Amino acid sequence: MTLWWLGDVALLVVVLPVVVYLLRGVLEVARSIVPSVQAIAAVAARGSKDLDAAALLVTTQDQATQTIAGVANYGGSLDVILDDAG
Amino acid sequence: MVPVLAFAAVGAVMILAVVLIVAALVYYLVSVILALRAITVGLDEVIGGVSEIVEKSAPVNGIVTTINQQLDAGVDALEGLLVKKAGMADAVGLVEGLYAGAAASGFRNFPESTAVTAPRIAEVYTKGTLTLARLGREAPIAAANPAGPVLRNTEAGSLAARRLYPEIRQTHPQSLPRSPVIGTDAPVQYEQRDDIGAPRKRMPSR
Numbered sequence: 689m690t691l692w693w694l695g696d697v698a699l700l701v702v703v704l705p706v707v708v709y710l711l712r713g714v715l716e717v718a719r720s721i722v723p724s725v726q727a728i729a730a731v732a733a734r735g736s737k738d739l740d741a742a743a744l745l746v747t748t749q750d751q752a753t754q755t756i757a758g759v760a761n762y763g764g765s766l767d768v769i770l771d772d773a774g
Numbered sequence: 775m776v777p778v779l780a781f782a783a784v785g786a787v788m789i790l791a792v793v794l795i796v797a798a799l800v801y802y803l804v805s806v807i808l809a810l811r812a813i814t815v816g817l818d819e820v821i822g823g824v825s826e827i828v829e830k831s832a833p834v835n836g837i838v839t840t841i842n843q844q845l846d847a848g849v850d851a852l853e854g855l856l857v858k859k860a861g862m863a864d865a866v867g868l869v870e871g872l873y874a875g876a877a878a879s880g881f882r883n884f885p886e887s888t889a890v891t892a893p894r895i896a897e898v899y900t901k902g903t904l905t906l907a908r909l910g911r912e913a914p915i916a917a918a919n920p921a922g923p924v925l926r927n928t929e930a931g932s933l934a935a936r937r938l939y940p941e942i943r944q945t946h947p948q949s950l951p952r953s954p955v956i957g958t959d960a961p962v963q964y965e966q967r968d969d970i971g972a973p974r975k976r977m978p979s980r
Contacts, residue, residue: 689777689780689784692784692788693784693787695788696784696787696788696791699788699791699792699795700790700791700794703791704791704794704795704798707795707798707799708798711798711799711806712802714802715802715805715809718805718806718809718810718813719805719809721813722809722812722816725812725813725816725817725820726816726819728816728820729816729817729819729820729823731823732819732820732822732824732827733819733823735823735827736824736826739826739827739830739831740830742830742831742834743830745833745837745838745841746833746837748837748841749837749841752841752844752845753844756845756847756848759848759851760848760851763852763855766855767855767858767859770859771859772858772859773858773861773864
């Protein structure tokens with residue numbers, strides 16, 4: 689009979705607090721991750737939005753190509769018009 | 775009767791303890807599950823954003839590389855044309871006149887250009903700029919701010935404008951070519967003309 693009572697006391701005084709302590713630690717860690725993940729998600733969304741203008745690089749490439757072609761044409765004309773040095 | 779009640783009390787207490795433990799397990803594990811679900815939702819958003827970043831930035835490398843290659847080709851062509859038409863010295867001087875200090879870097883395709891002493895190319899300034907410089911106002915070479923004070927003496931100062939021209943006398947160098955010495959003790963004697971000092975030839979009579 690005494691052993692049964694000791695078992696009950698051990699359950700209530702030792703096992704239950706240990707279980708509660710461990711589970712509470714796990715819960716706190718899990719809850720602390722949530723704000724970090726939400727912040728990372730917001731940063732990723734803003735980063736993605738910042739790259740919306742990256743598509744315009746195709747236009748920039750075309751304009752750079754046309755500009756270089758125009759410069760090359762001017763250079764060719766100048767090469768014909770102007771005399772060489774020396 | 776008493777032992778039966780004692781066993782019943784012990785059992786009741788044990789059942790209560792087990793119920794409390796199970797209740798704690800349920801509460802905290804359910805809370806952990808909810809937190810993990812929130813984390814999963816957040817990570818899904820992160821993955822979506824990162825995927826968009828990857829998709830949007832995928833062509834950037836190739837496009838920037840192509841643009842740089844085209845600009846390199848343009849720079850090479852313009853440098854070659856400039857050196858071909860102006861000569862190495864004047865080309866370096868022109869670049870130095872436009873971008874102060876650029877002559878030290880030289881041209882990319884002409885390593886020997888770094889050894890060229892850049893001459894002062896005054897032609898990069900137009901007449902209008904020089905006129906404004908002489909007036910002392912509203913010229914980039916004379917005033918820092920058109921609304922600000924004059925940077926040079928507009929009545930007597932002309933060094934700023936004269937410095938735009940090739941360096942000969944305006945900064946008073948220590949050694950200049952000496953003026954030629956004339957006279958009987960001159961180091962260089964020229965042959966004396968016979969007709970100097972002789973009677974004037976008479977014009978033939980008509």
